[in-house]
Amino acid sequence: MVKKRVPDWLNSPMWSSPTSPPPKSRSQSPPPPSSSNGDRIGSYLPKSSSIASYDYSLNEPHVTLPPPASIRPVPTPRTEIRDSSTRSSSSDNDITSSIDDVSRQAELLQELSRKIVNIGELRRLASLGIPDAAGIRSSVWKLLLAYLPSDKGIWLSELTKKRSQYKHFKEDLLMNPAFKAACVCTNSWILNVSVASQSEITRKLEDSAYPKNGDQISEGKGLLARSKIPHGEHPLSLGKTSIWNRFFQDSEIIEQIDRDVKRTHPDMHFFSGNSASAKANQESLKNILIIYAKLNPGIRYVQGMNEILAPLFYVLKNDPNEDYAVNAEADTFFCFVELLSGFQDNFCQQLDNSIVGIRSTISKLSQLLKKHDEELWRHLEVTTKVNPQFYAFRWITLLLTQEFNFADSLHIWDALLSDPEGPQGTLLRVCCAMLILVRRRLLAGDFTANLKLLQSYPSTNVSHLLYVANKLSSHSTH
Known part of the structure; x- marks a missing residue:
């Protein structure tokens, strides 16, 4: 697969380096993650698969990037959810997208200018997408995450x-424990020294610990004698504290x-x-x-x-x-x-098999697909035996950051963070919509083809994807 370039606005000269190395190709994968307590992805991959060379890395981008002008074309409204394998590139859609962005930007700025921000209205506007050029996504996300209160005062x-x-x-x-221990010993002169001066402090500590010209360490200065070091601060201490x-x-x-x-x-x-x-x-x-x-x-x-x-x-x-x-x-x-x-239970291995763990969340996605497209659900999980854990684990735990290019993932997050009941409901609907949008290819594929497709999701029209996800929400209420 030929990797498209990163959109120019994401690599602005404002933070770029003229001598930075070229982007790594997909063939130059980083070394496999260590099998530390933090590595859980491998346990959810199929035990045996014919895709022996497939890259399961968390960190390598594997979906190509569209040119900036076509990042967010607005789809023609539909009342029927169908498989979508092509992207609209008509100038009418681009013009409509620009007009909608300008209009939404004005509405968002107006809402942010109020003394008391209407969070409900802000959620509605943000769920439609926040224009990249507005420079307001930062403030909107802080409000949606309740980091900023609605009262601007x-x-x-x-x-x-x-x-x-x-x-x-x-x-x-x-703070390094050696420095922290030293602080305990010399707090008489260190209290008013900032953290930024740690190197200077360390030098003074060394000077006081190793006096020059045979000078003796005066009482109350420098490091404590070994016998006076608190047990909990000793490097060989095994105490929990x-x-x-x-x-x-x-x-x-x-x-x-x-x-x-x-x-x-x-x-x-x-x-x-x-x-x-x-x-x-x-x-x-x-x-x-x-x-x-x-x-x-x-x-x-x-x-x-x-x-x-x-x-x-x-x-x-x-x-x-x-x-x-x-x-x-x-x-x-x-x-x-x-x-x-709202997602921490998905990261807690002890809760994997509980009603709030990752397996339960993946099961909810499976049930959602069965509700909206039982034919596709049956083909995937019964006929071809593609366990949703093989692809949905990464989709859900990483909030789709690895399935789309960076620019598109920001627009998906606009919708996720706008959900008043928390991001997980919208996340599951977006995941379900991802399956529906490639249903023709999935229905025609076997285990190997479908697993490869879902573990390397194809480039798609994110606006239409969010439209389909929203339709699933509407259908669920009937």
């Missing part, structure tokens, strides 16, 4: 409080996060490359994921969370409001926590 105080809280998280959870013990336990997860972050969207200069901005963005992703893992010991980090975090951080970091862009890391963390709160 308290936005500043709420943001100040949350950003301060995140700063404390970074100080408490990302020991900061060193926690540090060594966390190291494996941190290494996994580092590997996954470096593989996140390698075809986008925003996330990948040698530029200072790309490296800073990677560092922000790592900080957020490490802090989330430490604050959520029941889930910690699961491979693929980086793919869910990436769209959030991209949107918030590119907010035209400079203050919002500067504080994107803190804002993204809380939005990420809120988004995962």
Whole structure:
């Protein structure tokens, strides 16, 4: 398959690096993920399959990208759900799309200008898609995720409080235990020193620990004698409350996060490359994921969370409001926590077989397909025996970020985040619509062909996909 280029607006010179390496081809897959606690994808793949060479990587993009002008053509309204294998390219549809985008942009801006934002109306408008050029997706998503309250009068105080809280998280959870232990010993002179001065602090600690010219360490200065080091702060302590013990336990997860972050969207200069901005963005992703893992010991980090975090951080970091862009890391963390709160059971391996776990969610998708297209359901699951876990596990846990190009996934997320009952209902309808849109090919295929098709979903008209998903919602109410 020939890979189309990334849309130009996603690789703006604003964050690109002139010396960045070319995008990796699909044949240059990253090394297989380690079999750590975070790797769960493999357990849901077929035990034996003739597709021996198929790439199951979470991180390699495998769907081609459309040119920017055809990202969101508006389909002609239909009353019948049919298989769609071609994309409309008529100039009439492009013109209609532009007009609709301008109109929706004006409506969204008007709603955002109100003192009290009508969240219900905002959801309705956002579910139709947020124009890329508007520069307002960041604010809309924060409102939809309830990070920003509807009362604009308290936005500043709420943001100040949350950003301060995140700063404390970074100080408490990302600090090296050696430095933290040293702080305990020298708090008389370290209290007023900022985190940014850690290198200077370390130098002073070393100077005080190893006096020059035979000077003796004066009482009350430098490091404590070994006999005076609290047991919980000793590097060999095995206590559960020991900061060193926690540090060594966390190291494996941190290494996994580092590997996954470096593989996140390698075809986008925003996330990948040698530029200072790309490296800073990677560092922000790592900080957020490490802090989330430490604050959520029941889930910690699961491979693929980086793919869910990436769209959030991209949107918030590119907010035209400079203050919002500067504080994107803190804002993204809380939005990420809120988004995962509705999906975290899918990441908890202990709940896989429960009524709230991933298998139950996949079962709901199977039931939804059976309700709307029993013929297709029977062919997939009975005739060709394609277990939905083989493809839907990734669709659901990664919120479709790996099935579509980045630009289209943002528009799908507009609809997911607009659902007043939470994203999962809309997500399942979109997944069901994906099956219906390729039903002719699925009905004609065997196990091998269908599995390959669904694990590498073809390029499609996302506007029409969302239209079909919405029709499924309408049919469900009758």
